[in-house]
Amino acid sequence: MKDSQSETDYRKIPRSQLETNIPQGRGMVKWAPFATLPEQFERLHQYAVDQTKVERPVLSEDQIYELNQQIQTAFHTQTAIKVRYFKNGWIHALNLMPTKIDYLEQLLIGKDLKALQPVQLSLLDIVHITLLL
Numbered sequence: 001m002k003d004s005q006s007e008t009d010y011r012k013i014p015r016s017q018l019e020t021n022i023p024q025g026r027g028m029v030k031w032a033p034f035a036t037l038p039e040q041f042e043r044l045h046q047y048a049v050d051q052t053k054v055e056r057p058v059l060s061e062d063q064i065y066e067l068n069q070q071i072q073t074a075f076h077t078q079t080a081i082k083v084r085y086f087k088n089g090w091i092h093a094l095n096l097m098p099t100k101i102d103y104l105e106q107l108l109i110g111k112d113l114k115a116l117q118p119v120q121l122s123l124l125d126i127v128h129i130t131l132l133l
Contacts, residue, residue, distance in 0.1 A: 053089030057127050070129040071108060074098050080113060084128040085121055094119065095132065 007013050059067070074081045075098045084093050096110035096119055106123045 050089075054086075054091065056086050056125075057091075059127070067123075067126055067129055070131060071098065071101060071123075074129070074131055075101060080132040081110075082130040082132055083108070083121060083126055085125045086127055087125060091127060094121075 010018065070081070073079070078097070080095060080097045082093060082095050084091055086092075095113040097113060098108060098110040099118075100109040101107075101123075102109060108121045108123055108126065110119055110121075111117070112119045
């Protein structure tokens with residue numbers, strides 16, 4: 001085993017041998033000058049948020065067929081499903097119990113298992129479905 005005096009990575013040194021009186025530093029105070037122009041700060045924040053967005057996934061015919069089969073199975077067996085869907089640049093997940101499929105409006109209607117509220121999802125936004133057994 002290495003001597004802790006020659007070790008450069010503090011994570012490998014036992015906590016009992018580390019110095020306990022280490023100053024905290026300025027923390028977030030050092031970033032305060034960057035927030036002096038609120039418009040610029042907001043624009044930079046929005047730019048960072050926009051970079052994390054994803055494009056709408058394009059599904060093949062086989063994937064769409066598989067999604068339809070899973071929806072039908074869940075609907076007829078009254079099984080809860082986990083739905084991953086695209087909304088405003090992000091992929092969201094939702095556990096729901098399907099109650100109705102509206103083919104005319106292209107909607108999956110169900111009840112959210114967490115909030116116990118009715119939910120309407122566009123069939124075109126659904127990316128993945130998992131049956132919750």
